[in-house]
Amino acid sequence: MPLPPNLLDSAVSLLRDLLRVETTNPGRPEAPAARLLAAYLESHGIAAELVEPAPGRTSLIAHLPGAGDPPALLLLSHIDTVPVPDTSSWAHGPFTAEMADGYLWGRGALDAKGQAAAHAATLVLLREKPLRRGVVLVAAADEERGGEMGVRWLRQHKPDTLRASYALGEGGGFKGSLGNRPYYTCAVAEKGSLDVRIHARGPSGHASVPPATMAPSLLVEAVRRITRLPWPWTPGEASTAFLRGLGRGQPLPRSLALRALASRPLGPFLLQRGFGLSGEQARALRTLFYTTATLTAIHADAGEAANVVPTEAEATINVRYLPGDSPDTVLTRIRQALRSLGNGVTAEAGTHSPARSAPLDTPLFQAIQETMGLSDPGVPTLPFLLPASTDLRELDVPGYGFFPLPHLPPEEAARLVHGHDERIRLDDLAFAIEATVEVARRVCDG
Ligand SMILES: [Zn+2]
Numbered sequence: 356m357p358l359p360p361n362l363l364d365s366a367v368s369l370l371r372d373l374l375r376v377e378t379t380n381p382g383r384p385e386a387p388a389a390r391l392l393a394a395y396l397e398s399h400g401i402a403a404e405l406v407e408p409a410p411g412r413t414s415l416i417a418h419l420p421g422a423g424d425p426p427a428l429l430l431l432s433h434i435d436t437v438p439v440p441d442t443s444s445w446a447h448g449p450f451t452a453e454m455a456d457g458y459l460w461g462r463g464a465l466d467a468k469g470q471a472a473a474h475a476a477t478l479v480l481l482r483e484k485p486l487r488r489g490v491v492l493v494a495a496a497d498e499e500r501g502g503e504m505g506v507r508w509l510r511q512h513k514p515d516t517l518r519a520s521y522a523l524g525e526g527g528g529f530k531g532s533l534g535n536r537p538y539y540t541c542a543v544a545e546k547g548s549l550d551v552r553i554h555a556r557g558p559s560g561h562a563s564v565p566p567a568t569m570a571p572s573l574l575v576e577a578v579r580r581i582t583r584l585p586w587p588w589t590p591g592e593a594s595t596a597f598l599r600g601l602g603r604g605q606p607l608p609r610s611l612a613l614r615a616l617a618s619r620p621l622g623p624f625l626l627q628r629g630f631g632l633s634g635e636q637a638r639a640l641r642t643l644f645y646t647t648a649t650l651t652a653i654h655a656d657a658g659e660a661a662n663v664v665p666t667e668a669e670a671t672i673n674v675r676y677l678p679g680d681s682p683d684t685v686l687t688r689i690r691q692a693l694r695s696l697g698n699g700v701t702a703e704a705g706t707h708s709p710a711r712s713a714p715l716d717t718p719l720f721q722a723i724q725e726t727m728g729l730s731d732p733g734v735p736t737l738p739f740l741l742p743a744s745t746d747l748r749e750l751d752v753p754g755y756g757f758f759p760l761p762h763l764p765p766e767e768a769a770r771l772v773h774g775h776d777e778r779i780r781l782d783d784l785a786f787a788i789e790a791t792v793e794v795a796r797r798v799c800d801g
Contacts, residue, residue: 358480363785366476368457369395370784371452373434373463373468382434383603384411385496388434392475392494399479406513410601412504414495416516418613421480421489427799428719429491429519430478430791431754433470433498433505436463437773442537444775446587454481458643458778466772467498467525469779470787470793472757475789486799491519501706501749506746517750521719521798523791524747527739529765530731536604539731540739540765541723542756544593547676548744550651551689553577555669562662568699571655577700579651580692581672586646587615588626589677590700593650593740594643596715600737616640635766642742645674646685674743678712700756708744713753722797730790731761 361461369391375584376387385405385555392415393403403417415434439449439462447453454460462679463469471494478492481595493516497505509516527542541732555577595617615621629637655668665752676685682704689702713720715738727736736757760768760783769778 358489358785358789362476362480363788364430364471365395365789366784369475370459370472370779371470373461373472374452375450376464377450377462378435379438380497381464382438382501384413384582385434386411386413388471389415389494389496392434392471395475396478399482401478401482406509408433408508408512409503411480412492412496414505414509417478417492419478419486419490421486421799423488423510425518426489426491426521427520428538428795429493429504429517429522429750429752430795431493431495431522431750432467432474433495433525433746434463434468434471435505436466436468436497439775442791446776449775449777456783457782458625458780459784460776460778462777464777464779465760465768466777469756469784470525473758473784473787473791476788477795479794480788481795481799484794485612488768488799490795490799491516492714493517495746501708502746502749506749510749511530511581513764517722517752518589518732519752521717522747522750522752522754522756523719523794524745524756526741526745526747528757528759528787529763529768530734530759530761531765534602534609537734538601539727539734539736541687541736542718542741542745543715543720543738544591544678544712544740545710545744545748545756546677546742547680547682548706548708549674549685550707551581551648551674551686552674552703552704552710553581553672554701554703555668557666557710558664559666560664561658562664566664569664570666570668570699573663573696574653574655574670574702577693577696577702578653578672579687581648582650583693584648586622586648586688586690588644590622590644591678591712591717592715593678593712593738597643597740603735616622642675643740646674646680647674647742648672648674650691660692675708676709679741680710692713709748709799711748711754713739713755717753718801719755719794719798722794722801723755724792726790726797727759728794730786757794761786
């Protein structure tokens with residue numbers, strides 16, 4: 356269904372207003388953005404509830420009722436954004452919502468105020484014809500810092516607001532291509548994230564006569580062991596289906612190689628050899644099959660003195676583990692690797708976000724594939740394991756990260772989301788609204 360021009364205009368102006376209110380997290384509460392969304396929905400006859408676990412930390416909830424319980428679909432987005440470290444490197448200001456070259460520019464245009472505006476416009480369009488089953492919209496606060504003031508809070512204190520058969524969120528919908536064969540991604544699974552704090556202790560001393568073991572060198576050895584751990588190669592359902600879909604229509608031998616990537620014993624071998632992929636592509640592909648452990652912070656100092664051996668040293672390793680694995684198994688593996696270093700080195704779990712994975716045989720995933728088959732004929736929508744983490748992990752219902760943007764390849768999305776010059780193409784925004792309306796209709800009336 357083509358979008359009525361006045362509806363697109365009002366969605367664009369809503370998004371511009373959302374981009375102009377700075378809701379960078381931490382520090383700038385979401386309330387003004389939540390109020391803008393509420394006013395937009397209410398001007399179209401849709402009541403919105405604002406929930407505020409702490410002053411200004413506002414999430415918005417709105418319902419389109421239907422028969423039956425629970426609602427068929429939860430549309431999930433977030434209205435906080437990551438900060439802008441360097442405003443001067445943007446071609447257009449991050450909070451001025453300028454329109455240039457067919458794009459609307461601003462922090463949050465993609466992640467995820469664009470989706471919040473698209474979901475609001477979707478609700479307005481869906482309201483024109485009664486639905487058999489209902490839809491819930493949640494535009495949450497605090498996604499970028501774990502959802503303690505957003506979806507995680509809703510889950511603990513108002514779980515009814517998150518009830519639905521399926522959820523549509525962020526993390527997919529980009530249009531990639533391999534050898535001129537385009538495809539869309541739909542994030543059906545996400546890796547878990549676990550911060551592991553490594554602490555090393557040792558004797559102090561003079562740097563000119565170094566002790567046999569020292570906190571800094573123990574720490575360096577511990578980090579070296581952890582970041583080089585041979586994690587088991589694990590092809591999950593999402594990645595196996597992704598590669599199978601990617602291989603379809605590719606010339607030989609690439610089609611065979613893609614298929615073999617997800618199978619023993621060739622998979623690990625092929626991944627190691629790269630088989631003609633660029634370094635960046637091969638690195639991205641590896642994350643679909645392996646746990647990664649990345650050193651993200653390191654600290655050791657003995658005050659001002661460069662000639663004193665410090666007694667304590669610390670590092671943080673961010674581990675991204677695959678669905679099916681757990682923080683316990685990750686920590687056990689890490690502790691085993693450190694055992695021979697003795698009691699001076701400890702590994703403790705820090706911040707954690709669980710992994711998630713949704714089945715591929717649900718009415719929502721089918722509706723997404725069918726809708727995209729009509730909207731962009733011949734371009735398949737492939738299930739995808741997102742190596743990162745979104746609010747969908749907090750839900751008890753199958754979640755699908757899908758905000759379809761036909762002119763945004765995944766590599767470019769990776770640069771713009773959390774980077775500078777974040778922007779959304781206006782015709783992509785229109786496409787996303789149309790597609791989301793169609794998906795919702797199929798799920799709710801199907
Ligand atoms: Zn986001």
